[in-house]
Amino acid sequence: MQTARELEVLRSAVAELRSGGGTIALVPTMGALHEGHLTLVRQAKEAADHVVASIFVNPRQFGEGEDLDAYPRQLARDSELLETEGTSLLWAPPPQEVYPEGYATNISVAVVSEGLCGGDRPGHFDGVATVVCKLFNQVLPDMAFFGEKDWQQLAVIRRMARDLDLSMPSVDTIHGVPIVREADGLAMSSRNAYLSPEQRSNAAALPKAMKDAIAVLAGGGDTQRALGNLRETLKVSGFDSVDYAEVRDADNLKPLSSDNGNARLFVAARIGGTRLIDNMAIR
Numbered sequence: 001m002q003t004a005r006e007l008e009v010l011r012s013a014v015a016e017l018r019s020g021g022g023t024i025a026l027v028p029t030m031g032a033l034h035e036g037h038l039t040l041v042r043q044a045k046e047a048a049d050h051v052v053a054s055i056f057v058n059p060r061q062f063g064e065g066e067d068l069d070a071y072p073r074q075l076a077r078d079s080e081l082l083e084t085e086g087t088s089l090l091w092a093p094p095p096q097e098v099y100p101e102g103y104a105t106n107i108s109v110a111v112v113s114e115g116l117c118g119g120d121r122p123g124h125f126d127g128v129a130t131v132v133c134k135l136f137n138q139v140l141p142d143m144a145f146f147g148e149k150d151w152q153q154l155a156v157i158r159r160m161a162r163d164l165d166l167s168m169p170s171v172d173t174i175h176g177v178p179i180v181r182e183a184d185g186l187a188m189s190s191r192n193a194y195l196s197p198e199q200r201s202n203a204a205a206l207p208k209a210m211k212d213a214i215a216v217l218a219g220g221g222d223t224q225r226a227l228g229n230l231r232e233t234l235k236v237s238g239f240d241s242v243d244y245a246e247v248r249d250a251d252n253l254k255p256l257s258s259d260n261g262n263a264r265l266f267v268a269a270r271i272g273g274t275r276l277i278d279n280m281a282i283r
């Protein structure tokens with residue numbers, strides 16, 4: 001597996017892969033890889049001839065006071081994991097390669113970015129859309145893979161690809177991969193590493209409380225009452241606060257009645273300083 005840290009090197013490595021005539025799948029990440037990321041890589045490998053993975057902790061998607069500096073960086077370990085999975089090329093640029101002196105462009109996707117994580121993290125999805133558009137243009141992949149853990153992020157990226165008429169990849173080849181969970185149900189996330197053993201054990205209350213709420217909602221129970229109970233359960237289970245617990249349309253992310261077949265439950269909650277997110281279909 002080749003690692004590129006400069007755009008020029010990336011472009012010639014991608015051209016080399018292309019010269020064999022095969023297809024390319026891109027898997028964008030911020031590193032500190034876990035089984036969730038590796039599942040994306042495996043699905044990408046099944047779908048394309050070559051997998052290009054990126055590792056870039058994108059400063060533009062972190063707000064003031066967020067964990068940009070603390071975010072785990074473990075490039076050597078991540079490279080080994082990617083190589084073992086048969087990744088062809090790793091794109092791991094330093095920040096100045098992505099945002100050189102004078103960089104001035106922002107991509108902002110309205111509507112799907114509003115509320116949920118977009119409400120709690122102002123500017124976050126501008127940062128995501130901007131860097132993902134750049135990654136797409138840098139690699140020009142035939143397809144790309146993202147996790148459904150970050151469901152709103154996936155909706156933002158698809159909206160951007162549709163609105164900007166992107167063709168490499170086109171919106172139809174932006175694939176979502178179901179959430180990979182730990183044995184106790186907690187969605188895998190690089191930020192789980194911030195949790196103390198006690199917090200980690202308490203964190204399992206999040207998927208459990210969501211499943212309980214879904215059982216009530218799918219049975220026709222009152223939405224506000226079910227969401228209120230979910231908030232209460234999280235608080236008594238060791239969570240410090242709940243940023244949001246909402247039912248929304250799975251596709252356009254507009255608020256939706258829980259008896260609609262396309263309804264999905266979205267929750268973000270904090271345990272110590274760590275913010276965890278999850279989402280599940282209501283059915």
Ligand SMILES: Nc1ncnc2c1ncn2[C@@H]1O[C@H](COP(=O)(O)OP(=O)(O)OP(=O)(O)O)[C@@H](O)[C@H]1O
Binds near residue numbers: 029030180
């Ligand atoms: N548990 C998971 N299941 C499926 N996909 C995942 C999972 N965790 C992360 N991903 C996906 O991997 C890609 C890279 O995500 P990222 O590097 O931010 O990891 P993360 O674990 O989500 O980290 P964070 O803790 O910052 O949320 C994204 O498309 C994300 O949705």
Ligand SMILES: CC(C)(CO)[C@@H](O)C(=O)[O-]
Binds near residue numbers: 029030153
């Ligand atoms: C898509 C992404 C790599 C953009 O920085 C990031 O938001 C992530 O890892 O989910």
Ligand code: BAL
Binds near residue numbers: 153
């Ligand atoms: N996994 C989404 C990236 C972020 O939280 O910044």
